[in-house]
Amino acid sequence: MTSTPDVKNELVKVQMQQPGERIAELATVLRLAGGLHTISGRIALEAELHTPAIVQRVRKHLAEIYGVRSEAKQTPAASARPGTPQFIVRVLDGETLARQLGLLDPKRRPIRGLPNRLTTGSPAELAAIWRGAFLARGSITPPGRSASLEIVCPTGESAMALVGAAGRLGIAAKSREIRGQHKVLIRDGEAIGAMLGAMGASAAQATWEDLRKARETRNTANRLVNFDDANLRRSAQASVAACARVERALEILGPDIPDHLKYAGALRLAHREASLDELGNRADPPLTKDAIAGRIRRLLAMADKEAEARGIPGTEASLPEGLDAL
Numbered sequence: 001m002t003s004t005p006d007v008k009n010e011l012v013k014v015q016m017q018q019p020g021e022r023i024a025e026l027a028t029v030l031r032l033a034g035g036l037h038t039i040s041g042r043i044a045l046e047a048e049l050h051t052p053a054i055v056q057r058v059r060k061h062l063a064e065i066y067g068v069r070s071e072a073k074q075t076p077a078a079s080a081r082p083g084t085p086q087f088i089v090r091v092l093d094g095e096t097l098a099r100q101l102g103l104l105d106p107k108r109r110p111i112r113g114l115p116n117r118l119t120t121g122s123p124a125e126l127a128a129i130w131r132g133a134f135l136a137r138g139s140i141t142p143p144g145r146s147a148s149l150e151i152v153c154p155t156g157e158s159a160m161a162l163v164g165a166a167g168r169l170g171i172a173a174k175s176r177e178i179r180g181q182h183k184v185l186i187r188d189g190e191a192i193g194a195m196l197g198a199m200g201a202s203a204a205q206a207t208w209e210d211l212r213k214a215r216e217t218r219n220t221a222n223r224l225v226n227f228d229d230a231n232l233r234r235s236a237q238a239s240v241a242a243c244a245r246v247e248r249a250l251e252i253l254g255p256d257i258p259d260h261l262k263y264a265g266a267l268r269l270a271h272r273e274a275s276l277d278e279l280g281n282r283a284d285p286p287l288t289k290d291a292i293a294g295r296i297r298r299l300l301a302m303a304d305k306e307a308e309a310r311g312i313p314g315t316e317a318s319l320p321e322g323l324d325a326l
Helices: 004-011 019-033 052-066 095-101 123-137 156-168 189-199 202-256 259-270 276-282 289-310
Strands: 034-039 042-049 071-074 087-091 138-141 148-153 174-178 181-186
Touching (some): 004 052, 019 052, 019 095, 019 148, 123 189, 156 181, 259 276
Antiparallel strands (some): 042 087
């Protein structure tokens, strides 16, 4: 089963070759999971994260790329709602870092989306953006009717930036505001697998593809079974209706039926579940499907005409109640 913790556990182990990838991932994590706060006149940078492994990865990037020391603490379990982040990473003097990451504009205002230089970067950097977004606020629902990969974003602008980054990777994503939250969603099963692979979760991608293909195979089999059942049901209804009408036709016409029509009617009643092709093959001499169908059709038409002239119920009056006249 592909679950959110499984994917995050795999993503925190992804090794990145270029500094640009590490910066893209770090900036995205801090943008989606964090915020800028003023403490004693200084700008502090905070991020609320879900697991110790993600905390360790973020602190490592901060130290190795920017030489920044950070604090980490765990929130009291009693004060945290289930599913909410339980760890906080804080950089107390974070203004310089925020500028370097592109989280502050030249006028010291927090950006609304993601740093522009990141969203126009290389494919590896775009993938790192999505990896950071998933580590910060991502979740995945297994293949099924509501299968999805989603990212919760702090603003509509950051959601649109993620959509654009996915588009540059050739993966379709959509931005939606759901119950006051801005979310980026990938609903197509194949696209979800592609994004898992792009982010670096190759094991999760393989598991996802196996589950998706198994479900598609099962759905196809179910559709074929239902299709066959529907065809069999229609064939049975047609057979019952045809036999009931032929019996009524023979009753109406009595001894005045032309021999070739009487023979076709008797053949139909003798082999009630046979197809028209099979009836034609059973005839002596053999008849084509169209020939046997034509004779039965003329038999019914002649009987209905006679019934109308005599003012009595026609062949359709003998159909069982609730059965469509076929």
